[in-house]
Amino acid sequence: MTTSILLLGESNSGKTHYGAQLLGRLMMRQGVLRMNGAAPTLGPFETALQSLNDGLAAGHTAQATHHDSHWPVIDTSGRAADLYWPDYGGEQVKEILELRRIPPRWRTRAQESDAWIVLVRPGAARPAKDIFSRRLADLRGRRDTPTTFRLSDQARIVELLQMLLYARGVGLKTPLATPALTLLLSCWDELGFADRTQPADVLRERFPMLHDFATSNWCSEALTIMGLSALGRALSAELADNDYVVQGPEAFGYVVHSDGTSDTDLTQPIAQRLT
Amino acid sequence: MAGPCPNTYCYVADGGGCHLGHPDPSDCPEFSKTSPLTESGQTQEAQALSGQVVFPWSGNALNVQDLPFVASRGQPVVVGLFGPHNAGKTTLLAALYLQLGAGKQAASNHRFAGSYTLSGWEALAHALRWSNERPPSFPAHTPAGIRREPGLLHLALRGPDGGLCDTYFADAPGEWFDRWAHERDAPDAESARWLAARSSVLLLVADCEALAGTGRGNARKIMRLMAERVAEARDGRPVALVWTKADVTPPEEIVNAVRQAARTVLADLPEFSVTVAPKGRKDPGYMALLGWILTARTIAYRPPLGVTTVSDPFLAYGR
Secondary structure, eight states, rough: OEEEEEEEOTTTTSHHHHHHHHHHHHHHOOSSEEESSSSSSOHHHHHHHHHHTTTTTOOOOOSSOOEEEEEEEEEESSOOEEEEEEEEHHHHHHHHHOOEEEOHHHHHHHHSSSSEEEOGGGGSOOOOOOTTTTTOOOOOOOBBOOOOOOOOHHHHHHHHHHHHHHHHHHHOSSSSSSSEEEEEEGGGGGGGGOOOOOHHHEEEEEHHHHHHHHHHHHHGGEEEEEEESSSEEEEEESOOOOOHHEEEEEEOOOEEOOOSOOOOOOOOHHHOOOO | OOOOOOSOOOOGTTOOOOTOSSSSSSGGGTHHHHHOTTTTTTBHHHHTTTOOOOOOOOOSBBBBGGGGHHHHTTTTTTEEEEETTTTSSHHHHHHHHHHHTTTOOOOOOOOOEOOOOOHHHHHHGGBBBOOSSOOBBBBBOOOOOOSOOEEEEEEEEETTOOEEEEEEEOOHOOOOOOOOHHTOOOOHHHHHHHHHOOEEEEEEEEHHHHHHSSHHHHHHHHHHHHHHHHHHHHHOOOOEEEETTTOOOOOOHHHHHHHHHHHHHHOOOOEHHHHHHOOOOOOOOOOHHHHHHSSSSOOOOOOOOOOOOEEEOOHHOOO
16 A cells, blocks of 8 residues: 655745755665656756755745645555655745645645655744743833734644644544654754754754644654754855765765664655555 | 625635635535526635635634634633733733743643644734844733624643643633623623633632732722622632732732632632742743643533534534
């Protein structure tokens, strides 16, 4: 039976670079997962991989047309999966949250997928300092006037997951076994954590509400929290990284397992979801 | 934008979800009722929305009419906060949300499991956050406006036994209760009476700052009246006395007078102290209060039976 896996993330979540690096690993058959025949749609991820081969960060091109990538993959044991990226740069996720409607294609993916992999970027989260974490000497006399505001980063991801669960028709009365959920903490290298730092601890520290939402609503067997550094280091969009040019992007990037150990096989987060 | 639905409770035209619970409004028989059909056999409005999922929640505070949506997965608990103007009711709610957002658990070990009013919560809480432009301040006062029912802020919390508790906190303007305290049956106290009748748990909110200030005598009197009103409306439901702005210490005789007045009319009255400015490492008190709310024996709010004709069991019965 083929596992259907949905990959998504907001803009600036590291999705483009992960997609490009993952594509490279799948095509080179380096990891436990490899492309199963010819992928029907590579499109912008292939362009991004070309940038990486030139030692440059992938440029972000807003996708006016909705680009739905589908990659058929297979692991070394012969288990097959379909990977779906319904959204290249994260623009559609932004639209879903702002317009509060899910397009038909997303609804189908939400309903039919066996697992969701969501990229979140702890390094991009705005510091959530409030009156409790950073005291104000005297609050008296200070009264807010209603202004516009933006949902906090973690509230946005919680809302996105709530919307997808509704689109799937799944209630939360009891913790979920399906769809399985992997939270992939991206751009791990920019966080500067010590070796063996566990991703769940990072999620609890940087996105505590999201951590509680996920651990409350998914069975422990159906929830995985991993770290990801797709590039292994920061790349510039203008100045080429010579190591990348010489060794190739396939020599860089790693994932962090739940126990804190690193692994250069970037296909692992997907491979672990195959049944 | 969709056209109006013949169902007067449905706000699909304003970007809301289908009142009968159809994720795709074009499937709803009400929505398709009166408009002329296009060549495809759908109304123009239905065609515009066809295939899209439209959510029955906006993220803002819910109205009473919205309750059946979440009531489908179990009987919700409505928490009414009863206290005079400026007692800190809105700040209490904002602080509660911030504490949960920081990963705190209720004293009953319940954890955050979701909310269908995240925008509503963030609208209150953002005032208490530091930003580049300004330091924290108290949230704006809840406007009285012309609404007769409070906005309801939703929290889903998962208990240690795996059970889910849907809780609604009523954010109501203090002016409602000021009027109700002085004259229970006044026409313009209808909203406070409405809340008193429907809350599953009642919190009597005492403002330590007001009880310590120059108007403390009057503040004490208001609290006595408020306690009497809550006692009249109680009908066996759990009530707690919540001291807000507890970083301020009112004179002991005032505290005792308020406590005595409340306990005279309200038996079994636990007390909680909360503050956004605790001294040193002292606990702000919100998670202890939340733990009590979640474990007090409650009469769950029972919304009026709606007519739901959806075939999706998720909406009709929950899972």
